[in-house]
Amino acid sequence: VTEHAGLGYSRPMPVTPIPPEQARAALRALKVVALASKGLHESEAALLTAARAAFQLDDAPESLVPITPEEAAAIIPDPRGRTLLVQAMLLMALMDQVVDADEVVVIDRFARALGIEAPRVRNLRQFAEGHHLRLKLDVFRRSYFVQHVAAHAWKGDGFLGLYKAFGPRVGL
Numbered sequence: 001v002t003e004h005a006g007l008g009y010s011r012p013m014p015v016t017p018i019p020p021e022q023a024r025a026a027l028r029a030l031k032v033v034a035l036a037s038k039g040l041h042e043s044e045a046a047l048l049t050a051a052r053a054a055f056q057l058d059d060a061p062e063s064l065v066p067i068t069p070e071e072a073a074a075i076i077p078d079p080r081g082r083t084l085l086v087q088a089m090l091l092m093a094l095m096d097q098v099v100d101a102d103e104v105v106v107i108d109r110f111a112r113a114l115g116i117e118a119p120r121v122r123n124l125r126q127f128a129e130g131h132h133l134r135l136k137l138d139v140f141r142r143s144y145f146v147q148h149v150a151a152h153a154w155k156g157d158g159f160l161g162l163y164k165a166f167g168p169r170v171g172l
Contacts, residue, residue, distance in 0.1 A: 018081065023055035025075040026085050027069035029110060033092040035066065036106040041096035051088070069113030082114040090120055099128040 018151060034081040035046035040061070069076075076082050089110060094101040095152070104125045111118050119138070126135040140146055153161035163172070 013094055020055070020057060020083060022066075023057055024059060024076070024077050025059065025067055025072050026088060027055070027059065027061075028064050029072050029085060029087060030092045031061065031064045032066045032110075033089045033103055033106050036102040037096065037098065037100050043095040043097075044092060047092060047095050069110040072110060073113045073115070076114070083115050083118075086111045086114060086116045086118050088123070090118075090124055091122075093124060100125060101125075101128055104128050109131075125135060 017052040031044045031050065032039075034040050036046070044057060045061055048064070049069060052059060052061070052109065073082070076085060086107065093099050093107060104121070107124065110123050111121050123135050123138060126132075126138065149165055155161075157164065
């Protein structure tokens with residue numbers, strides 16, 4: 001999904017075919033995340049199966065050999081493809097509804113090797129460590145909507161406008 005004309009709403013991004021070797025590398029990386037916790041959960045296997053079908057690959061999830069971050073970086077040269085891989089890995093970590101430190105470490109290693117600066121990885125770490133308020137504030141701070149509302153409130157009433165716009169949302 002992509003922002004449409006800066007208006008704050010989204011439309012679906014066009015689907016771009018992914019070369020099979022890159023798609024296979026992505027599936028292998030997703031499997032690394034799934035195995036970083038307590039084995040392949042049913043929901044994680046379902047995500048691998050769905051991704052395999054979307055990529056039109058025949059590889060069964062159990063036949064996928066784990067990949068190193070460096071191998072993935074060599075196979076996926078495009079920054080957009082690398083970003084999408086890290087985002088998919090974040091989704092995989094959430095699939096079993098339990099995020100643990102081992103999954104975060106794996107995703108962080110891949111993000112670094114792929115050269116992706118992903119604040120979402122930091123947010124996943126905050127979630128895994130139980131820092132839910134810090135996570136909410138961090139996401140809230142980076143939100144386009146929040147930035148737009150803050151700018152509008154500041155122009156209208158300065159500090160009072162900011163208080164009116166955000167005070168109730170933070171318990172004031």
